[in-house]
Amino acid sequence: MSDITQWLVVWPVLIPVLAAALAVAAWGNRRAQLVVGVLGIVAQGIAAIILFAHVWTHGVLAVSMGGWPAPFGIALAADTLGAGLTVAACAVALVITLFSLADTPEHCQRSGFFPLLLALMTGVAGAFLTSDIFNLYVWFEVTLISSFGLMVLGGGREQIDGAVKYAVLNLLATTFLLIAIGLLYGMTGTLNMADLSVKVAALPNSAALETVILLFLVSLGMKAALFPLYFWLPAAYHTPLPTVSAVFAALMTKVGVYALIRVFTTVFPESGDLARDAMVWAAVGTMVFGALGALTARDIRRVVSYTVISGAGTMIAGLAIGTETALLGSIFYVIHSIIISAALFMVVGLIIGWGGNNQIDTLFGLYKRAPFVAIAFLIIGLSLAGVPPFAGFWPKVYLVQAGLGEGAYVLVAAILVTGFLTLIVVGRTFALVFWRETSEKSAADGYRAGSLRIGTITTLTALTFALGLYAAPIVEASLRASNELLDPGPYIDAVLNGAGEHP
Amino acid sequence: MEDAFAMVVGVLFALSVYLLLSGSIMRLVLGIFVLSNATHLLIFVAGRLTLEEPPLIPDMMKVAEPGFANPLPQALILTAIVISFSLFAFLLVLAYRAYQTLGTVDTDEMRYAEPEQSLTSLRGRDV
Numbered sequence A: 001m002s003d004i005t006q007w008l009v010v011w012p013v014l015i016p017v018l019a020a021a022l023a024v025a026a027w028g029n030r031r032a033q034l035v036v037g038v039l040g041i042v043a044q045g046i047a048a049i050i051l052f053a054h055v056w057t058h059g060v061l062a063v064s065m066g067g068w069p070a071p072f073g074i075a076l077a078a079d080t081l082g083a084g085l086t087v088a089a090c091a092v093a094l095v096i097t098l099f100s101l102a103d104t105p106e107h108c109q110r111s112g113f114f115p116l117l118l119a120l121m122t123g124v125a126g127a128f129l130t131s132d133i134f135n136l137y138v139w140f141e142v143t144l145i146s147s148f149g150l151m152v153l154g155g156g157r158e159q160i161d162g163a164v165k166y167a168v169l170n171l172l173a174t175t176f177l178l179i180a181i182g183l184l185y186g187m188t189g190t191l192n193m194a195d196l197s198v199k200v201a202a203l204p205n206s207a208a209l210e211t212v213i214l215l216f217l218v219s220l221g222m223k224a225a226l227f228p229l230y231f232w233l234p235a236a237y238h239t240p241l242p243t244v245s246a247v248f249a250a251l252m253t254k255v256g257v258y259a260l261i262r263v264f265t266t267v268f269p270e271s272g273d274l275a276r277d278a279m280v281w282a283a284v285g286t287m288v289f290g291a292l293g294a295l296t297a298r299d300i301r302r303v304v305s306y307t308v309i310s311g312a313g314t315m316i317a318g319l320a321i322g323t324e325t326a327l328l329g330s331i332f333y334v335i336h337s338i339i340i341s342a343a344l345f346m347v348v349g350l351i352i353g354w355g356g357n358n359q360i361d362t363l364f365g366l367y368k369r370a371p372f373v374a375i376a377f378l379i380i381g382l383s384l385a386g387v388p389p390f391a392g393f394w395p396k397v398y399l400v401q402a403g404l405g406e407g408a409y410v411l412v413a414a415i416l417v418t419g420f421l422t423l424i425v426v427g428r429t430f431a432l433v434f435w436r437e438t439s440e441k442s443a444a445d446g447y448r449a450g451s452l453r454i455g456t457i458t459t460l461t462a463l464t465f466a467l468g469l470y471a472a473p474i475v476e477a478s479l480r481a482s483n484e485l486l487d488p489g490p491y492i493d494a495v496l497n498g499a500g501e502h503p
Numbered sequence B: 001m002e003d004a005f006a007m008v009v010g011v012l013f014a015l016s017v018y019l020l021l022s023g024s025i026m027r028l029v030l031g032i033f034v035l036s037n038a039t040h041l042l043i044f045v046a047g048r049l050t051l052e053e054p055p056l057i058p059d060m061m062k063v064a065e066p067g068f069a070n071p072l073p074q075a076l077i078l079t080a081i082v083i084s085f086s087l088f089a090f091l092l093v094l095a096y097r098a099y100q101t102l103g104t105v106d107t108d109e110m111r112y113a114e115p116e117q118s119l120t121s122l123r124g125r126d127v
Helices: A003-007 A011-025 A030-058 A080-103 A106-129 A133-151 A157-188 A193-202 A207-223 A232-236 A242-267 A273-296 A300-321 A324-355 A371-385 A393-406 A409-435 A450-469 A472-486 A489-496 B002-020 B025-046 B072-102
Strands: A061-064 A075-078
Touching: A003 A061, A011 A030, A011 A106, A030 A061, A030 A075, A030 A080, A030 A106, A061 A489, A075 A080, A075 A106, A075 A489, A080 A106, A080 A242, A080 A324, A080 A450, A080 A472, A106 A133, A106 A242, A133 A157, A133 A242, A133 B072, A157 A193, A157 A207, A157 A232, A157 B025, A157 B072, A193 A242, A193 A489, A207 A242, A207 A273, A232 A300, A242 A300, A242 A324, A242 A472, A273 A300, A273 A409, A300 A324, A300 A393, A300 A409, A324 A371, A324 A393, A324 A450, A324 A472, A371 A409, A371 A450, A393 A409, B002 B025, B025 B072
Parallel strands: none
Antiparallel strands: A061 A075
């Protein structure tokens, strides 16, 4: 394998961090930062696509940093799941960035929006592509630090309040993750996930191992906003700028879900019965309580935040079932949810712009004023609820099919009930916000969305529609990713043997 | 020696849980700081304690024999210290900003992001 090829894994992580440094260097020059921000994410996306194409034709690609022989060095490895999610994350991040050019106030763009966004993308790509569990913790911290900065951008009272809870609880979660990693290192003497996979399988099934696995479930579950540890999410996700909420909803919880999938398929494929039982109930609780939370919330941004939670539960349901079809459903749902969560928060930003406030009981008759937003919201909402022919339908079909096949009737019932509750949420929000007649003139009558915001939302809406009509490519990629997860042999081989040659 | 260290880690964890259960942001922040330091010690113990041994492998050997100090935990802890310290600094600034903006350090009184939903709000705040 040539040196140049191995660098392919590194570029999606390296490009945004270099661009972030460049954007910081251009501090004070908004236009330069903007150009660096957009170009940085475009370049990262191109690198991710090239990497994905390589992984698709040649299989898992691994590289050991600094030329240390595996498993001693920090290894980066791209399989179909990691590379595919990096592509999806870059694509949606680009759309959100274009949206932000029109949506984010200029003073917020000046105070570090672009460098922080690029740093966040570094962390997200790093987490998707690393094969070292301590390195995973470091990438979590990179996303966390940049997300703190993005969260308080603008500095309103609500934001500071949300940021305090977000910061404290997420720091707790990453510290728990570090504890789990430390204990696992003490038991196995390695941090490389491929090496861990081999060594954990050789460990006797002890209470200590079970504890470590549960610690991983708790810490990563907190990151992914699973029941009963999701309370930081509705306290915080609605407070920042709509763009920032869109980035968080699309990428941050997905990183947690990805880490759960990776850790529980590669590192602990067989062990941890207690954790697997816990995962079933966590998934059921997350789905149902997320949907119920969305029903009770009045702030439209919190309605959307709660749907992000029930989405995380659906993804974990597939992991809890654990078969090929179930993981296919989970992975498809992750991609669907990356698109849909970003689109929902962007649409909500426009709804608040047009309606002048954010309470669904005081928003009226927006259909007349903004028919485009109404239609976009309806399509995205129906896709969220899992109504055909939109993209949200297919992953649920696979999950229900897998659940019925494995006899996981509780999960199947929870998925169907959640879909129904989400449909009620979408219908109710649509009826209240768009269809209700209004006589009074709104203070925000002069609001103009602009073609950039309309265009970006149209892109994501069209994407969820197109993926619903023609789901074959995503199904094929997800199927391959789930097969790789269930048979980690080639991944382990690539990391332990392929990564020996240094770049 | 491992037992003694393990007990110190346990005491620090207990202390941090006590601090984290408090409603005051300052104690929360200190609790997180103690928790991350306890975690660093835990990694140190998990990486095997050795006394007065260099972390060096003789020229002819490929794998360290028992008795050699393990340099990896120190590298991990160094990384973790840098991260946790910078986040501690951020949390301190955030806590101070919260005190300035919200006028309280009591998390029970921070209801701006999640206002109580009853129409007759108990605190009567117009949010």
